[in-house]
Amino acid sequence: AAQAVIKAYQGGGYSEGNLQAYRSYLEESFVLRDMKLYRNFPKFLETTPRVFSDYPKLLEGIMADMFVMDGEPTPALMKIMMKHLNKVGVLKIARDAWKGVRAL
Structure with missing residues (x-):
């Protein structure tokens, strides 16, 4: 410019x-x-509130469970992830991911 x-x-x-x-x-x-x-991506973000609410909490929970020091061995990563993914819903996450990819 x-x-x-x-x-x-x-x-x-x-x-x-x-x-x-x-x-x-x-x-x-x-x-x-x-x-x-990226012309369609803002609309995806506007219509997918989980991007700003559930997904940050999901990642925070996974990280906290991975790195907590409580004297016990850390569970397998897949077990930790599934615990948190199920809170949001695996199908919802897959649907949002597909919607996001299609917005690109």
Whole structure:
């Protein structure tokens, strides 16, 4: 964006024609490609509240169970994970994951 403004300034002002370089710079960079690639992801985040509520708690619980020091051996990772995954629901998690992948 700054390059386009500088070029427009050097070209004599900020007319539509002089600012046309902005569009060119965007098209040449990763910006428009990324915006197109992730265009549906905000809607996924808006319609999947578990991303902000249940999943952080799920990960926190898994980490806490993995690293707690209570004098007992740590259970197998799969056992720890399933304990927490079942609280949210494996089917819900799979559905949200599929929905998230499709949003990309």
